[in-house]
Amino acid sequence: MSGFARSVVVGGSGAVGGMFAGLLREAGSRTLVVDLVPPPERRDACLTDDVTAPGPELAAALRDADLVLLAVHEEVALKAVAPVARLMRPGALLADTLSVRTGMAAELAAHAPGVEHVGLNPMFAPAAGMTGRPVAAVVTRDGPGVAALLRLVESGGGRPVRLSAEEHDRTVAVTQALTHAVILSFGLALARLGVDVRTLTATAPPPHQVLLALLARVLGGSPEVYGDIQRSNPRAASARRALAEALRSFASLAGDGPDPAEDLDGVFEELRRLMGPELAAGQDHCQELFRTLHRTDDEGEKDR
Structure with missing residues (x-):
């Protein structure tokens, strides 16, 4: 009952x-x-x-x-x-x-x-x-x-x-608003690069296939719903700004820094600390996902 x-x-x-x-x-x-x-x-x-x-x-x-x-x-x-x-x-x-x-x-x-x-x-x-x-x-x-x-x-x-109400809105700004912004920005970048999606699908390593699948899933939804998520959450704008700033920082590290590999070492260490004890579980989850995509062996795909 x-x-x-x-x-x-x-x-x-x-x-x-x-x-x-x-x-x-x-x-x-x-x-x-x-x-x-x-x-x-x-x-x-x-x-x-x-x-x-x-x-x-x-x-x-x-x-x-x-x-x-x-x-x-x-x-x-x-x-x-x-x-x-x-x-x-x-x-x-x-x-x-x-x-x-x-x-x-x-x-x-x-x-x-x-x-x-x-x-x-x-x-x-x-x-x-x-x-x-x-x-x-x-x-x-x-x-x-x-x-x-x-x-x-x-x-x-x-x-x-x-x-709490505050925790909810802060968390959802990341899990929904930020996530959707990443996926749709990825799609906009593909459109601006003028690539053939059929060629991408035929040649893509697993991480790219996952991003294409996420983009396809979002595009199957309602633009109104996704727009409401971005507009209604008071913390969504700060999440999008953080994404834009992070992309600018990454572009600098990858192309403009004096020693990109050394700079990325520091980024990897920072992000590994951020993930903390969830890092190993996330790696296992990703490996399982990649096995589902390609039926790979136990090593899976790691570096691409």
Whole structure:
């Protein structure tokens, strides 16, 4: 049993909301899906309403719910906090799936200081499935509902990772905004170099193949989603600046320094210290990945 007899998932027709709605229903929760503009194929399966100005049916559902989950865009979620919190019964849990935490923390402090709340950010595409994957969990106000929802995530195979709001935004600026900036900048460089991608694919060593695969994966997604990640996180701009500065430093080391090999020795030592005890595990993970690509022997590909 989920611990939530009745739940409301706002935005439950979307990929993230749908994942959580399915998890709740599988655990026996009577789950109402709410969307302002549901897709035609799901219109009969959800309540059409605006959570920022709930109508009578939605208001009644919010009053009865043990859990209200906001799986909507940040702008909508922030506007929904005050009207939803006014309707929720004491002891009910409010949750959201935003990828940026600091704005929600401020809104909760202003309009729902006594409401139990947790933010859940799945660090993966919902189509990939939750099993074995991390879900960042930012607890604003702890309680039995938070514990129950985190247990539900674990029962679905997810790995909740607790972070503060500040830790979350700083971490996600690196794991998402910086990572996507690296991949898309790599693609832009390929375009400017005028190379034939079919030739690259035919001749590329494993590291380049991995970068091409990452680029292909990103390009299969929504530009709007990737743009939101870059614009919404207050720390994303500093991550991009760090990337640009690092590339300029590397260009200097590789081409303009008096002894590039000697300079790179220092860079390697610095980065090995940065990786610390994760270095060996990362090397093993990469070797396993390369074996998957090319079925190499135990030595794998190391230097190219």
